[in-house]
Amino acid sequence: MAKFEHIKEHIYKKIESGEWPEYHPVSSENALANQFKVSRMTARRALQELSDEGLVTRTRGSGTFVAPLKSQSALLTIRNIADEIRTRQHRHHAVVKVMEQVPAYPALATALHVPVESLVWHSVIVHFENGQAVQVEDRFVNPRLVPNYGHQDFSVHTPHEYLCEVTPLTEASHQIEAVHPDDRLADLLELETPEPCLQIQRRTWCRDGVVSQAILTHPGSKFRLGGHMTFRSTRKSKGEKS
Amino acid sequence: MAKFEHIKEHIYKKIESGEWPEYHPVSSENALANQFKVSRMTARRALQELSDEGLVTRTRGSGTFVAPLKSQSALLTIRNIADEIRTRQHRHHAVVKVMEQVPAYPALATALHVPVESLVWHSVIVHFENGQAVQVEDRFVNPRLVPNYGHQDFSVHTPHEYLCEVTPLTEASHQIEAVHPDDRLADLLELETPEPCLQIQRRTWCRDGVVSQAILTHPGSKFRLGGHMTFRSTRKSKGEKS
DNA sequence: TGATTCATAATGTATATACAACATATGTGC
DNA sequence: GCACATATGTTGTATATACATTATGAATCA
Numbered sequence: 001m002a003k004f005e006h007i008k009e010h011i012y013k014k015i016e017s018g019e020w021p022e023y024h025p026v027s028s029e030n031a032l033a034n035q036f037k038v039s040r041m042t043a044r045r046a047l048q049e050l051s052d053e054g055l056v057t058r059t060r061g062s063g064t065f066v067a068p069l070k071s072q073s074a075l076l077t078i079r080n081i082a083d084e085i086r087t088r089q090h091r092h093h094a095v096v097k098v099m100e101q102v103p104a105y106p107a108l109a110t111a112l113h114v115p116v117e118s119l120v121w122h123s124v125i126v127h128f129e130n131g132q133a134v135q136v137e138d139r140f141v142n143p144r145l146v147p148n149y150g151h152q153d154f155s156v157h158t159p160h161e162y163l164c165e166v167t168p169l170t171e172a173s174h175q176i177e178a179v180h181p182d183d184r185l186a187d188l189l190e191l192e193t194p195e196p197c198l199q200i201q202r203r204t205w206c207r208d209g210v211v212s213q214a215i216l217t218h219p220g221s222k223f224r225l226g227g228h229m230t231f232r233s234t235r236k237s238k239g240e241k242s
Numbered sequence: 243m244a245k246f247e248h249i250k251e252h253i254y255k256k257i258e259s260g261e262w263p264e265y266h267p268v269s270s271e272n273a274l275a276n277q278f279k280v281s282r283m284t285a286r287r288a289l290q291e292l293s294d295e296g297l298v299t300r301t302r303g304s305g306t307f308v309a310p311l312k313s314q315s316a317l318l319t320i321r322n323i324a325d326e327i328r329t330r331q332h333r334h335h336a337v338v339k340v341m342e343q344v345p346a347y348p349a350l351a352t353a354l355h356v357p358v359e360s361l362v363w364h365s366v367i368v369h370f371e372n373g374q375a376v377q378v379e380d381r382f383v384n385p386r387l388v389p390n391y392g393h394q395d396f397s398v399h400t401p402h403e404y405l406c407e408v409t410p411l412t413e414a415s416h417q418i419e420a421v422h423p424d425d426r427l428a429d430l431l432e433l434e435t436p437e438p439c440l441q442i443q444r445r446t447w448c449r450d451g452v453v454s455q456a457i458l459t460h461p462g463s464k465f466r467l468g469g470h471m472t473f474r475s476t477r478k479s480k481g482e483k484s
Numbered sequence: 485t486g487a488t489t490c491a492t493a494a495t496g497t498a499t500a501t502a503c504a505a506c507a508t509a510t511g512t513g514c
Numbered sequence: 515g516c517a518c519a520t521a522t523g524t525t526g527t528a529t530a531t532a533c534a535t536t537a538t539g540a541a542t543c544a
Contacts, residue, residue, distance in 0.1 A: 052294065174467075175466055175467065176418060176440065176466070176467040177440060177462055177465065177466045177467065178420040178421075178438040178439055178440040178441075178460075178462035178465075179420075179438055179462055180437065180438050180462070195422065196420040196421055196422050196438030196439065196462070197420055197438065198418065198419060198420040198440075199420075218420075220419055220420035220421055220422070220438070223419065223420075224417050224418065224419045225416075225417065225418040225419065
């Protein structure tokens with residue numbers, strides 16, 4: 001492994017383990033150069049690449065710091081429903097309908113990478129925007145990675161927020177489809193007449209494995225998913241902010 | 243502007259203008275160093291950043307080349323429907339239902355950034371997978387940027403493929419929702435009984451403006467949208483492939 | 485106390501150099 | 515013609531150095 005990669009590895013572990021939290025200062029180029037017995041340019045490269053990858057932020061004259069976790073997913077973010085509602089200046093509240101431990105049926109066990117019939121957390125939460133139901137969140141959580149999931153108050157923070165805090169999320173996969181809601185969903189969403197629903201299945205990973213699988217169902221008339229992406233370079237150099 | 247940025251700019255223009263097509267060789271580090279009267283390390287930085295941004299690919303011993311346009315959108319790609327079907331080893335064919343020029347109604351004129359009532363291309367194409375209708379593609383195209391849109395044979399190449407060739411796409415935005423198909427859509431999709439449909443509205447940009455707006459409608463029972471994203475660093479260094 | 489100046493430290497840009505690793509074409513021997 | 519060695523060009527890594535630009539805190543002065 002190249003020297004600059006060793007240095008990256010070293011810093012990466014500090015961040016991943018939580019030893020260096022958000023905004024914690026990272027050793028300077030010169031400090032790393034001395035510590036690892038390399039030239040400043042080599043230490044610099046390690047920090048520069050970590051900066052490119054979004055793990056640290058660098059400001060000239062000041063130093064290098066662990067980047068805030070927020071700015072994670074730049075592109076088609078399936079955002080926290082609560083945030084989304086609040087940025088629309090609307091009221092959000094959530095009702096926890098189910099919170100239990102259930103044995104994992106085979107498909108679920110595969111999805112979460114846990115033994116079949118082992119207990120997993122299961123929650124059903126309905127999210128309201130200005131009093132109208134806009135999302136049913138049906139979620140299964142790996143208890144090995146998040147043992148205290150069942151003892152949180154999800155009318156305050158959303159499960160997504162809690163999981164982001166407890167486990168540093170590294171990956172997510174989504175499947176989106178249009179479905180006809182069954183009776184249970186129609187009831188939870190308080191739909192008078194059944195209407196097409198947008199259903200998002202999301203699985204999230206942290207470094208240690210699959211954290212959670214969620215099925216988010218939105219009534220088609222009250223929800224739209226948006227995303228923006230840029231394909232090619234914006235011709236900006238690394239340093240520039242925007 | 244920094245020297246390495248001048249070099250980036252120079253190469254960027256060659257690519258953007260089409261003067262250097264896909265796989266065209268890019269001047270070597272030493273050649274650029276001589277041409278721009280800078281050190282090799284500075285020329286190197288320009289090429290390195292262009293590589294990071296995905297505009298060029300570099301291979302040791304061989305050289306630097308303009309990157310193929312394909313590998314553009316790494317994340318939640320709403321792929322070319324034809325490709326998607328073919329990678330499932332299924333048959334794809336398309337039927338052009340409508341190909342016309344229509345005056346832009348106000349909302350459309352805004353979306354495409356063209357004058358109200360000016361003529362724009364409008365096409366309606368149905369895509370089939372193994373003989374079953376799986377997508378209605380309702381598309382409006384900016385004729386200023388793609389004057390010959392109406393004279394293509396879209397049973398061979400999809401509009402998306404054609405547009406990618408003609409205009410180097412730089413951005414796209416998507417809106418996804420679940421809808422109840424109207425009679426026209428139900429008819430085009432050959433739905434016996436109306437079912438929830440996944441509707442994707444996509445707008446694409448090239449450097450010179452909005453190229454096209456498409457509304458893609460899929461029957462919920464026959465389509466699912468998948469995506470994967472990684473949030474934080476994968477701890478890989480720049481050079482590594484995967 | 486408050487404002488200004490100054491020193492220090494950190495990152496940003498640029499250069500010159502050395503060697504390593506790899507790809508490709510060329511030539512050599514058989 | 516074919517296999518092998520060689521030369522050359524290209525990218526990758528690493529070092530040492532110089533100076534510019536910016537942030538921050540300490541020292542100085544009014």
